[in-house]
Amino acid sequence: MKNPVPVVLSIQDMSSIGRCSLTVAMPILSAFGSQAVPFPTALLCNHLEYPNYEMVDFSEHLRPFMDCWEKNNITFDAIQSGFLASPDQIHIVIEAIERFGKNKLIIVDPAMADDGKLYAVYNDTMVQEMRKLIAHAHIIKPNYTEASFLLGHAYEPETVDEAKIHQLCKELHELGPRHVIMSGVPHQSEAVVAVYDGETDDLQIVSTTLVPVKAHGTGDIFTAALTGALMQGYDTLESANIAANFTTDAVKYTHETIGSMRDGLLFERLLGRLSQLIK
Numbered sequence: 001m002k003n004p005v006p007v008v009l010s011i012q013d014m015s016s017i018g019r020c021s022l023t024v025a026m027p028i029l030s031a032f033g034s035q036a037v038p039f040p041t042a043l044l045c046n047h048l049e050y051p052n053y054e055m056v057d058f059s060e061h062l063r064p065f066m067d068c069w070e071k072n073n074i075t076f077d078a079i080q081s082g083f084l085a086s087p088d089q090i091h092i093v094i095e096a097i098e099r100f101g102k103n104k105l106i107i108v109d110p111a112m113a114d115d116g117k118l119y120a121v122y123n124d125t126m127v128q129e130m131r132k133l134i135a136h137a138h139i140i141k142p143n144y145t146e147a148s149f150l151l152g153h154a155y156e157p158e159t160v161d162e163a164k165i166h167q168l169c170k171e172l173h174e175l176g177p178r179h180v181i182m183s184g185v186p187h188q189s190e191a192v193v194a195v196y197d198g199e200t201d202d203l204q205i206v207s208t209t210l211v212p213v214k215a216h217g218t219g220d221i222f223t224a225a226l227t228g229a230l231m232q233g234y235d236t237l238e239s240a241n242i243a244a245n246f247t248t249d250a251v252k253y254t255h256e257t258i259g260s261m262r263d264g265l266l267f268e269r270l271l272g273r274l275s276q277l278i279k
């Protein structure tokens, strides 16, 4: 009998403080009616954008976890990956997709860069390996910076228009994934997400209010809500719409209540909205 609660393997770090990766994926997926199975790539006391951090790389435990799951006949309905601790971990994610992802939905957030720069812990090897990982995905969610890095294009936010975004999405699709959902598309007055279907060459734009603040973890919140919506049977455009509105509303709520973005978005207050969307 089909499980009414979809099971999503979520491969990303567990940062105790800062509301990103697993600490947002788990509650958001749960609220949206899925079981989120954590596969922690690293344990951190807080995410990397704080002035200090402690990190324990979990790589050596990942294969034994998969071996055990296989012996116990554990299966998943979807695999979703996010922030990874090292380029080597990309091989482990690809292995997880090969072992547990046959005929399952694969969603990859190639989290590695923002505002025109790679995160300080990465170098070009991460970009090269990430290109290999996205080839295994059905849906990828790069931000505009990550899209530029993945394609080896210059980061030129000032020259962005719809034709250029369409071209970038098409080129990303040619690397493997059917759908490209590009977040953080540069725009002066709106928060813009591009939703591209490579099979039909169709580009749709989802716009929400741009709140004049910079927050971390927005991509992770977006991808978690996107995955939750897809697992409920919403199509890609509907899911991107739900994810964009949920994330923007969480930015807005945090800005209007506590004002500080330091410890992430107060998305907990909005989780009930996702539960109402369960089909």
Ligand SMILES: Nc1ncnc2c1ncn2[C@@H]1O[C@H](COP(=O)(O)OP(=O)(O)O)[C@@H](O)[C@H]1O
Residues within 6 Å of the ligand: 113, 114, 142, 143, 144, 182, 183, 184, 185, 191, 192, 193, 208, 209, 210, 211, 212, 213, 214, 215, 216, 217, 218, 219, 220, 222, 243, 244, 245, 247, 248, 251
């Ligand atoms: N300041 C903001 N105002 C409104 N929406 C935002 C804001 N920041 C992020 N979002 C929403 O969250 C999405 C994901 O954020 P983004 O910054 O692109 O992710 P990432 O963390 O991967 O760089 C954006 O496309 C937008 O829909």
Ligand SMILES: Cc1ncc(COP(=O)(O)O)c(C=O)c1O
Residues within 6 Å of the ligand: 013, 015, 020, 021, 044, 046, 047, 048, 049, 083, 111, 215, 216, 217, 218, 219, 220, 221
């Ligand atoms: C360890 C870690 N995971 C996840 C994130 C969140 O990434 P994003 O802002 O792309 O959602 C960050 C960045 O702040 C991070 O340092």
